[in-house]
Amino acid sequence: MxxxxxxxxxxxxxxxxxxxxxxxxxxxxxxxxxxxxxxxxxxxxxxxxxxxxxxxxxxxxxxxxxxxxxxxxxxxxxxxxxxxxxxxxxxxxxxxxxxxxxxxxxxxxxxxxxxxxxxxxxxxxxxxxxxxxxxxxxxxxxxxxxxxxxxxxxxxxxxxxxxxxxxxxxxxxSGGGERERGFEGNGEVSLGIEEIIPKGKANKPFWVRGVDMVGYSLNSFRLSNLEFVEPNSPRQSRVVRLQMNSFHTENLLTGCTSRGIKVCAALAAAGLIAAHSSKKLPQDHKEKYAVVTLTDCRSILEPPLSNNNLGFYHSAILNTHDVTGRDTLWELATKSYKSYANAKNSNKHFTDMSDLNFLMCKAIENPSLTPSSAMRTAFMSVFEDPIIDQTDELQQEICLEDYIGCASAHGVGPSIAVFDTIRGGSLDCTMVYPSPLHSREQIQDLIDRMKNILVDACVSVDV
Known part of the structure; x- marks a missing residue:
């Protein structure tokens, strides 16, 4: 055809x-x-x-x-x-x-x-x-x-x-479709995100774009990663879950709100600290990690879109963070969120879109451009906002015992892709990773460390 x-x-x-x-x-x-x-x-x-x-x-x-x-x-x-x-x-x-x-x-x-x-x-x-x-x-x-x-x-x-x-x-x-058909569309297909970015928001001088591209490329070899267990075997995506009860989740959200940050920053900070500690490095040893934060742009496009407009309307911001064994969760989370917020306020989620897409494709075509040809573009990816699930009654009506929504990440991408949801007041994170580049035992250990860091920080939510 x-x-x-x-x-x-x-x-x-x-x-x-x-x-x-x-x-x-x-x-x-x-x-x-x-x-x-x-x-x-x-x-x-x-x-x-x-x-x-x-x-x-x-x-x-x-x-x-x-x-x-x-x-x-x-x-x-x-x-x-x-x-x-x-x-x-x-x-x-x-x-x-x-x-x-x-x-x-x-x-x-x-x-x-x-x-x-x-x-x-x-x-x-x-x-x-x-x-x-x-x-x-x-x-x-x-x-x-x-x-x-x-x-x-x-x-x-x-x-x-x-x-x-x-x-x-x-x-x-659940039989509620006749009462409320909120998902169905109007029979039309929305344009790609690049065509509906607000006018002027994606502008970047040519020489600045060139400098940024070189910077992204060179920095990739200076970034730290989790140790690669088996970089040469065929890969597949596997999953580990991080779940917190409603008490700890409420304290975590309160701690984030009181500091003017979002839960994505706390998750990223916990991951960075856990990665550093898993290597058993000296406390003062510094490592630089990359975190990709994905934000849903639907509400800020022209025209604005709803979640019912199917397609890919997220953009990415890549930040790097220096981590030592002395970093605490709230200090690192606040610092990392400030870096992300400053970048977003400068429209980097729009101006760098084509750069990051180009580099993503180059990493696919030339795996040797990444450490150990692992095609790892960052240590971790997080979403700016969690999914808030308020469908408890519907789940009970249809006898839904559990559900997971996520995407594969064993080609190009981060070592850990975080898909976070708050269900019934409890945080439920699906962590997707490439195997056997990383082992389930290795990632489970990292997730256990992350959870301990988050729970310990939630004991006290004072600023």
Whole structure:
């Protein structure tokens, strides 16, 4: 099919192009996994997803690569054709049996193993194949547990859009769809983020852009990383969770508010301190780490968008931080948040967008540009704001026991990608990492250190 076909939605934008390059190597597969204690009505669920595809046509598209122009486009399917792929008890057991052969998976729950399995099902490995952007599967774990997994190309569904999709799906599954259809769109596809940045916000003199590009490139070799366990083997994305109870979460949020910072800064600071301490370095030994902070730009674009506008509308700011063994959580969190806020106030989330996209693509094409050819662009990525989940009643109605939403990160990206949600007043962070570049034992140790640092700091929230 040619790019000028009548079903062409639009060519991909610059940020979307970087995701089209990243997903084939393993970064940018968004998954929503729902653990259910009763089986969903597959027919009703499939009709619901088809309706979503009709009102949100980008969900009913595939990504087409033009080898002549080396460009990508979203092409609309004539009709919604998503089919939920069912895995019966025997098929699911076979998948779990293969995954459990890995000793690192001994203590991992079947639900999380299915999530990781979906994160590594790459339908977009070959850019020449016209693969849909949206897939759904239903796994039969036992007589009392099913897992519904939605898998999407990140270029059409960032974290904010995935959260909106989840809310819309929960309403439909609970029978509330007729009362409140908040997710469905207007049948149109929004432009790429670069085309709706407010006028003048992305301007950067040519010579400044050149200096920044050189700076980003040179600094990458001066940055510290977690130790790489196995840099040469094929990689996959794995997950470790950091969960805090409502008491500690409330104290953490209070501590952030009292200091005029956000929880992302506390998470990043805890990660930096934990990384330094995990290496058992002298306290005064200084290391420089990079943190990428992602911010949802929908509300500040022209025209403004809602979370129901599917696509990738986040931008990134990369900051570096010097860390020693004497740093405390609140001091480092305040310092790191100030660096991020200053950069955002200077519009670096817009002015540096094309630079970071270019470097991301260069790291994919030339892994040797990164330490140990690991394609690690930062130690950690965090989101400026957590997802606030207020769907407890809907979850109870449909017997939703647990859910996780995140994206793969084993191609180009950070060593730890943090997807944080506050559910029922409790912080729940999904940490995605590349394996076996890092081991589950190594990351679990780091997460345990992070949690201890956060909990200890929450004992007292005085400024």
């Amino acid at each position: 040619s790019d000028d076909d009548s079903n062409l939605l639009r060519p991909v934008g610059g940020t979307e192009f970087s995701w089209c390059k990243a997903v084939p190597v393993g970064t940018g597969i968004t998954v929503l996994a729902l653990s259910l204690s009763k089986p969903p009505d597959i027919s009703y669920l499939q009709n619901t997803l088809h309706r979503f595809q009709t009102s949100q046509p980008i969900l009913n598209s595939y990504i087409h690569f033009n080898p002549t122009t080396k460009s990508f486009s979203y092409i609309r399917r004539p009709n919604p054709d998503l089919q939920i792929q069912p895995f019966d008890l025997q098929s699911t057991a076979q998948i779990l049996h293969e995954l459990q052969k890995d000793p690192q998976n001994d203590a991992v729950t079947p639900f999380q193993l299915i999530l990781e399995h979906e994160l590594n099902r790459n339908s977009w490995r070959d850019p020449n194949d016209d693969a849909n952007v949206f897939f759904a599967s239903l796994y039969y774990l036992s007589e009392a547990q099913w897992v519904l997994a939605l898998r999407l190309h990140t270029s059409v569904c960032d974290r904010a859009a995935a959260a909106a999709l989840l809310r819309g799906l929960l309403r439909e599954m």
